[in-house]
Amino acid sequence: MKPVFMTYTKKDLINLAVCMVLSVLVIPTFITTEYWYTSILIPWLCLALATIGQQIVMGYTGQLALGAAGFMAAGAFAMFNLILRVPDLGFVGSLIVSGLIAAGFGILFGLPSLKVRGIYLMVATLASQFFIIWMIDKFGWFKNYDSSGIITAQDIVILGKPFTTPLAMYFVCLAVTTVLTLLAMNMARGSTGRNWMAVRDMDIAAESMGVSLLRTKVQAFAISAFYCGVAGALFAFCYLKSLEPVAFDIKLSFKILFMCILGGLGTINGAFIGAAFILLFPVLLNAIGNNVFHGAIDATIISSIEQVIFGGLMIIFMIYEPLGMAKLWENIKQKWKTKIPSSTNIKSSLSKKT
């Protein structure tokens, strides 16, 4: 297809427009219950953003990392301290700087990736997870010497206007997620992304073709941690509305890993699909438990069943479709297209013959 605007095809622009209309106009008009914003849409956007971070390092660069929640914690607490100590920076400025601080940690803990890969790297990134949480927990300065352990997040104020209603917070998350998603798509399409993928597919070959492993891997870790940091700050300020290191434990890292893998490795839309699935499925399961069995099943059993299903799905996807739900969606679309060829397809096939 011919690019219409910069290197984007008509299809890309239509997709973007549809997404924007849906999220900016349709959702705010039709969804009025606060529950949807506070418990589903806002965490969905935040976690999808973190999953994009995980995608960059795992799906695009092929480095098995398991420390997303650690970087999220770094971002969240950096945000808290920046707003507290450097109020002149403003919300957006703090968000960017806290992302950069998380990126610093990403570089530090990404360095072992130059030497090791696979499970070895996973252990090295686990160090970041445990170290960052411990550091925040043990040094009172990060928590402003708050003894209760849970700190209330400050209100979001942008250009003097408070953003405290669920709808306003949703728009904040939406704006940040949109900008960063577009950036990630651009990076993935450009030379940056091609370098990442070259390293993923065969690092030695990539190196001998002149791709600097040091630069590419460290870059991927830094950008990934930046995304996780920003996502963590949003997660704490818009969703949790409080900061506590426990919220960013290893379980959250695993959750993001699941979102990334089930959604589809190496795809941006997979991050959104995976995050939606992991977030909505427990809600659905609880609803079934309450409405069909009328609470006859214990809540702990439901959460165990949910775990079994996630694990089972992971195995099934690894066996039948290692590229996850995004690929599944692609396959369905492809099948649909071959069944009912659209007019443009017929035209193009005709023009090829002549």
Added chain:
Amino acid sequence: MVDELLFFMEVLVGGLLAGTMYSLVALGFVLIFKASATFNFSQGAMVFFSVLAFCGFMQDFNIPFVLAFILAAFLMVVVGLCTERFVLRPLMNASEDTVLMATIGLGYVLEGLAQAAWGVEVRRLDLGIGDFPVPWIADNLKLFISALDITAGLVAAVMIIGLFLLFKYTKIGLGLRAVADDAGAASSIGIPLKHIMLLVWSAAGVVALVAGCMWGARAGVQFALVDLALKALPVLIIGGFSSIPGAIIGGLIIGAVEKVLEVYIGPFFGGAIEGWAPYVLAIFFLLYRPEGLFGEKIIRRV
């Protein structure tokens, strides 16, 4: 001075013995890695699953100790059987990372099943061995060493020697090593791949059960066992993934270093550095000796 030295010795010995507990978990990882070159991330979940089943049999059905242990071991063989049939066989030709991710999924399944069947509350496991200093050693050597630690050390030693002999001198062991080297070539000369896999996973399951009993007697049978098992990862990195002695040495190093650091350096940073110290130690090992102390050097070609 003598008191300080004694205190240091006590910390060191306590750490070393606690390290054998890590070794027991790491042993399960090594068994599977040695025979199939797959990294079984669900080993921690297997520890949790097996010991919870063991407790469940004993406490919910009032089955006597020995019978419950045999039943739990049998259950782990069934788990091994199902894993081979439904996870490993379909993934025979998949890449290492894919299998690794599938075992993460398997871990989730096992954790969920265990909790659905036996509940989420912490259970006490009484092995009849107290977690308190042995009076005889305390009197004669002035060292306070827990009886449970000593038992764990002995159990680990017996298992290591047993497994080592199995790998080195039996026909099964030879088959295991052949499969690990090249599964395709091994099956083409008639080594039954299915049986080997089943055997290895069952053995890893029983090792997990033993490790779970030791950990459960100390910290209670609870979900935190899964996280504890994550600490077996640095042990493996230090010892090497495919070496049984490596698992032991790695465990000892991690146990000792962790305790000594915690006691002597921890107070300067507010304590609880045990949580991450093993992983950072593992990173340093990775930078200088990525294959571990006893591992085989991996050479990758384009």
